[in-house]
Every structure is written in structure tokens, then in C-alpha cells.
Amino acid sequence: MSWGHAALDLAEDADERAVKRAYAARLRTTRPDDDPVAFQQLHQAYQAALDWARHRAHWQDEDEDERGHDLSAAQATGIAEALPLDQALARSFAHDATAAPAEVVWTAVVDDADAHDPVRILDRGDTPFPPAAPAAPARATEPLPQPAAAQLDPGTFAQRVIAEAQQSEPAAFERWLQLRPELWSLRDKPLIGDHVLHHLLTHDAPICADNFDLLAQCFGWDDVGSGLDPYEANACRLRLHRLWVLQPRNQHGLARYLHRPQAPVNADEARTRLQRLTRPWQPWRALWDAWPAHRVAAMRDTLDLLGVHDADDAVPPLRPAQVAFWRALADGQRLSWPRMQLALLRSALCALVVLAVMTLLGVLGRAPAVAMQGVYAALLVMGVGALLLPLRSLGQWQLAEEHPPVRWPLLRLWLIPLLAIGALLVIHLGDARIAGSALAWATLGLSIRRWWHRAGYVFQFNGWLLLGIWPFLKLGGLALMFGEVAVVGALLAWTVDAMTKVVHR
Known part of the structure; x- marks a missing residue:
């Protein structure tokens, strides 16, 4: 039995006409404006029951054709009374079925709330009737005109869904999805979802994470049988959300995204x-923005x-x-x-x-x-500031491990002997x-x-150690003038x- 029949409280053998009557009765109490979710469920149940009834009728027609049973005059009369034809035409057909015509071909139009239903020919062919006195020929009936069904383009509507997801807040976007009649069709909804998913995976569309979750719930991307890799879906969700927070109008969303308890x-x-990241490039302005020490760390975290x-x-x-800056x-x-420029600016x-403090003291005194x-x-301050960063970088370059290899490995290896020879x-x-x-x-200190850092030794200061090396420190002070020892x-x-x-490696 179809789940649509069960939702509409219909028997298993309920035909298409009974399904439509039950759906029309439910529409009186379930309106899309009052309860969009219930209306969408009702519409899906109606479509499922309607498809079941049509397939069941199709199977029954095939069984009757295989048995080769012909319609009797009473059966024809009963069918004519059930069809939504003009009442006078139905009576005329029922009367003529018992009176005269040997061969009649008739059609009917099923009344359907769905404008997509085609005109169905219920019976066509030679139907024998008992011979009777000739009567007036039956009036020819023409199918009632039906409005042309507008074909939905899933790709075009998918673009509309994506545009709405980019512009709307989550609450408004959820209601918008519930009120779209294009998403009530069990046939069109999966096609639209496939187009939306393909576009999001291959293009940069700024969409917040909440709206992406609504799309996943609407089209069933988070279902077990959806076929979408959860890791790929989450990566796409994060990528689109990062693009969304970068939009100028979403500064509150960017603040929530960057907020951390230790760095609000x-x-x-x-x-x-x-x-700082979106204005036109101006070197001096960028350097001035970066001179406070905490700003470089903040921009690095951002x-x-x-990503x-x-x-x-x-x-x-x-x-x-x-x-890049x-x-x-x-x-x-x-x-x-850029680091060298910033060091020069800070030292300046x-x-x-x-200079200002010393000049003020000189004027006052x-x-x-x-x-x-x-x-x-x-x-002196300017020179030290200019040399401090290169010396620090030189030390980091010398302290680095052999793997992974660093730039200029031979110069890095022979730098200390070259400096020692230069000192001599x-x-x-x-x-x-x-x-x-x-x-x-x-050079000795370097x-x-x-050697100490690359060997993995750890120095722990101890007062007794200071007393033990104190004589050596006094001798070292005397040996400062003897560079050969160093x-x-x-x-x-x-x-x-x-x-x-x-060598050993």
C-alpha cells in the first residue's frame, strides 16, 4: 500500500478520483500560509498517492486487455455515469449504449487539480453492443482545453535558490524554501538539489554556514544515502562561510568567526x-598600520x-x-x-x-x-634597530636542523670558520x-x-653552578682581549x- 494512501486515510484500492477528493478535502484545513511544513507534507502525500493510483489503474488495464474481456452495455453505462462529462451527454451515451450504435469511440477529460495532468483516453476501439433500432448518432465530444504546463528549468531555479541563500538571513531563507512550489515536486526537487550542489562545489558563492545547513536539510545532502562525502560537504561549507564573512556587510559575522576567548x-x-586586507595597496600606509607589535600577530591569526x-x-x-605584505x-x-622596512621604521x-628626550633635557638644563x-x-638606537633583525635571522638560520634543508646549505655550514678566520x-x-x-x-657565542641547541641540551640555572663557574668568568674577563682563545x-x-x-648523517 502507498504511504500517500495511508496519509490521506484512503483504502488500498482507492482510485485517482478518490485521491483527488481526499486531497481537496484536506486543503480546506491545511493552507500553505498557515502551516507551510504541513502543506508540503500533504502535497507530497498527494503526489505519492496519485502516482500509485495511476500505476495501479495502468496495471489493471493491462490485465483486462490480456484477458480479452469486452465491455457490456451495463459496464459502459456505469463508466459513463462516473466520468465528469456533461450530464446531458452522459445520459445520451447511456441511452444510446442500450439502443443502437454498433461502434462508438468516446473520450473523457479527468478533472485534476494539478494542471500538469494530460488528457486521458479512457477507452478507444471497437465496443460491441446488442443490436437495436437505429437511433440518432451520438454527439462527438472534444477534450476540454487544458492550459499549457510551464516546464521548470532546474538550472535556472537553482541559481535563484543560490542567490536567495547569499542575501537572506537564515530564518527568512528557511521560510522562503518552505513556500516555494517548485520544491514541492518529488520529481523536480532532486534535480534542483543536484544543480545547487554542483554549483556550490565548483564555484565561490559566499553563503553562511546556517544557510548551507538549510540547503543540506532541504535537499537531503546529509542523509546516509545521499552519496555526498561528509568531509567534502563540510569543507565546502567552511569555504563558503569564509567567503561570506569577508563581505563588507557581514562584519558582525566576521567578528563572531574571529572571536576567541583568549583574543576577543x-x-x-x-x-x-x-x-587592512581590502584597501588599495599603499606601502607607507601599510607600514604605519603594522608598526605596533600586536597588530602583526592579530593579522596573522586573522x-x-x-584559510x-x-x-x-x-x-x-x-x-x-x-x-603578501x-x-x-x-x-x-x-x-x-617588508620585515626589514618595519624594523627600520620602529628603530627610527x-x-x-x-632624540626628543635628550634635546628636552639639554634645553631645560x-x-x-x-x-x-x-x-x-x-x-646608536637606529643602528642597533637596523642590525637586530638581521642578526636574529642569522641566528635562526644557524640553529635550524639539517632536515628539512634550508637555503644556502654550504654557506650555512662554513660560516663559523669563515668568521673565525676573518677575526684573526x-x-x-x-x-x-x-x-x-x-x-x-x-663567533664563539654563535x-x-x-652546538648546544642542535644537540638537544637543556640549560637549567642553579646558584651552585654560578659559584662553580665564577673563577672561569673572571679569567674570561681577562681573556677578552685575546681573540685567539675565542x-x-x-x-x-x-x-x-x-x-x-x-658527517655522521
């Missing part, structure tokens, strides 16, 4: 971050949450130049020109502060020498012992740090590291 983000902050790892991942309205600043393992700001010292202090040349050939010794001791120590630490990490 409000709507204004979300709008500001989005503006790009990570949005934008490089300029190639930038989708409208993001600017590839802005994305902030990504270069966030990459602390590589020395790049610090130098200006030092009436000491011009203090103001001149401020100039030297500002230049400065001391003996350049007759600059102080400068050469400073270079030698810096070599020890490289050169020997640097070469020794480098040799141990090279033998364990390079």
Missing part, C-alpha cells in the same frame, strides 16, 4: 582588520582563521598585495624586505623619542652637550685587536649556541657539531 574581537575591530596562507589564496574582496611580516623564520621612531649626545644616542685577519693584519676580538667572541673555542664547538650532525 568585536565588530569594529573585525571591520578594521578587513579594511589570515590563519580565514589564507599566501597571496594566491586571496579571493575578492581581499587584495593579494595586502595579503602581512604574511611576510608574520613569517619570523625568514628575513624579508625609537631614535626620535630618544642649558647644556648643549647633552643635546649633541642625544644625536649620537639616536644614531682583523687582529693580525688589520692591527685592530679590539674589533677582531669582539668578532671572535661573537658556535656554542649552535677563535679556538669557536672552531672546536663547530667541529663537534659538524661531525655529529653533518
Whole structure:
């Protein structure tokens, strides 16, 4: 028995006419404006019951044709009374069926609330009747005109569904889906869902996660037998939601997407971050936006949450130049020109502060020498700030492991011996012992740090350890002027590291 018959409280042998009468009776209490969900269920039950009744009638007609039974005059009269023909024509046909005509061909039009139902020919062929006195010929009947059924284009309507999902809030979009008559058809709804899913998987359509869930529920994408990979569906959902929060009108959605308990983000902050990534590229403005230390980390977290790892991942309205700039600043393992520019800007700001303070002290104390010292202090701060980032990058480059390989592996391996040899040349050939010794001791510190870090040793400070090495620290202070000692120590630490990490592997 059809589930539609059960939903409409019909018997199993209920014909098409009974199904339509039950559906019309239910429509009086179930209206689409009052309860869209119940109306959609009622319409689906009506379609299922109608299809069952039509198939059942078709099977019965085939069985009767195989048996070869002919219609009698009484049967013809009963059928004529059941058909929704003109009443006078029905009486005339019933009277003529017992009176005269030997051969009659007649048609009927089934009254159907669904405009798509075609004109059905109930009987066609030679129907024998008992011979009788000739009578007036039966009036020819023509099928009642039916309006042309508008063919639904699933692809076009799928585009309409996608556009509505991009523009509407979840509550309004859910009601819109429930009130679409195009989605009440059991035949058209799967076709529309296939077109919508194909478009979402292959195109960038900004849709919020809630609206995507409504589409999945409407078209059954989350069902077990849908055939859609749940991981692929979730990846598509996240990708479209990230595109949705990038739209300027969805700043509140972007704030909720970026918000973390340890790093709260409000709507204004979300709008500001989005503006940094979407405004036209201006190098000096971008550098000025990045000079506070916390902004680089905030923009790095924003790009990570949005799934934008490089300029190639930038989708409208993001600017590839802005994305590349902030990504270069966030990459602390590589020395790049944007990082160098930012270091110069920060050191220049610090130098200006030092110069302003020293000049103010010189003016208030009436000491011009203090103001001149401020100039030297500002230049020193500027130089240290400019060299700090390259030295830090040099240290990270030397401390990196052999795998994965880094840039310029040969130079990385032989840098410490080259620096040690250079320190000796400065001391003996350049007759600059102080400068050469400073270079030698810096090389020793770098070599020890490289060996200690790559060997995996961990240093734990202890007060007793300080007392034990205190004599050596005093001797080291005396040996600062002897760069040759530092050169020997640097070469020794480098040799141990090279033998364990390079040669043996």
C-alpha cells in the first residue's frame, strides 16, 4: 500500500478520483500560509498517492486487455455515469449504449487539480453492443482545453535558490524554501538539489554556514544515502562561510568567526582588520598600520582563521598585495624586505623619542652637550634597530636542523670558520685587536649556541653552578682581549657539531 494512501486515510484500492477528493478535502484545513511544513507534507502525500493510483489503474488495464474481456452495455453505462462529462451527454451515451450504435469511440477529460495532468483516453476501439433500432448518432465530444504546463528549468531555479541563500538571513531563507512550489515536486526537487550542489562545489558563492545547513536539510545532502562525502560537504561549507564573512556587510559575522576567548574581537575591530586586507595597496600606509607589535600577530591569526596562507589564496574582496605584505611580516623564520622596512621604521621612531628626550633635557638644563649626545644616542638606537633583525635571522638560520634543508646549505655550514678566520685577519693584519676580538667572541657565542641547541641540551640555572663557574668568568674577563682563545673555542664547538650532525648523517 502507498504511504500517500495511508496519509490521506484512503483504502488500498482507492482510485485517482478518490485521491483527488481526499486531497481537496484536506486543503480546506491545511493552507500553505498557515502551516507551510504541513502543506508540503500533504502535497507530497498527494503526489505519492496519485502516482500509485495511476500505476495501479495502468496495471489493471493491462490485465483486462490480456484477458480479452469486452465491455457490456451495463459496464459502459456505469463508466459513463462516473466520468465528469456533461450530464446531458452522459445520459445520451447511456441511452444510446442500450439502443443502437454498433461502434462508438468516446473520450473523457479527468478533472485534476494539478494542471500538469494530460488528457486521458479512457477507452478507444471497437465496443460491441446488442443490436437495436437505429437511433440518432451520438454527439462527438472534444477534450476540454487544458492550459499549457510551464516546464521548470532546474538550472535556472537553482541559481535563484543560490542567490536567495547569499542575501537572506537564515530564518527568512528557511521560510522562503518552505513556500516555494517548485520544491514541492518529488520529481523536480532532486534535480534542483543536484544543480545547487554542483554549483556550490565548483564555484565561490559566499553563503553562511546556517544557510548551507538549510540547503543540506532541504535537499537531503546529509542523509546516509545521499552519496555526498561528509568531509567534502563540510569543507565546502567552511569555504563558503569564509567567503561570506569577508563581505563588507557581514562584519558582525566576521567578528563572531574571529572571536576567541583568549583574543576577543568585536565588530569594529573585525571591520578594521578587513579594511587592512581590502584597501588599495599603499606601502607607507601599510607600514604605519603594522608598526605596533600586536597588530602583526592579530593579522596573522586573522589570515590563519580565514584559510589564507599566501597571496594566491586571496579571493575578492581581499587584495593579494595586502595579503603578501602581512604574511611576510608574520613569517619570523625568514628575513624579508617588508620585515626589514618595519624594523627600520620602529628603530627610527625609537631614535626620535630618544632624540626628543635628550634635546628636552639639554634645553631645560642649558647644556648643549647633552643635546649633541642625544644625536649620537639616536644614531646608536637606529643602528642597533637596523642590525637586530638581521642578526636574529642569522641566528635562526644557524640553529635550524639539517632536515628539512634550508637555503644556502654550504654557506650555512662554513660560516663559523669563515668568521673565525676573518677575526684573526682583523687582529693580525688589520692591527685592530679590539674589533677582531669582539668578532671572535661573537663567533664563539654563535658556535656554542649552535652546538648546544642542535644537540638537544637543556640549560637549567642553579646558584651552585654560578659559584662553580665564577673563577672561569673572571679569567674570561681577562681573556677578552685575546681573540685567539675565542677563535679556538669557536672552531672546536663547530667541529663537534659538524661531525655529529653533518658527517655522521
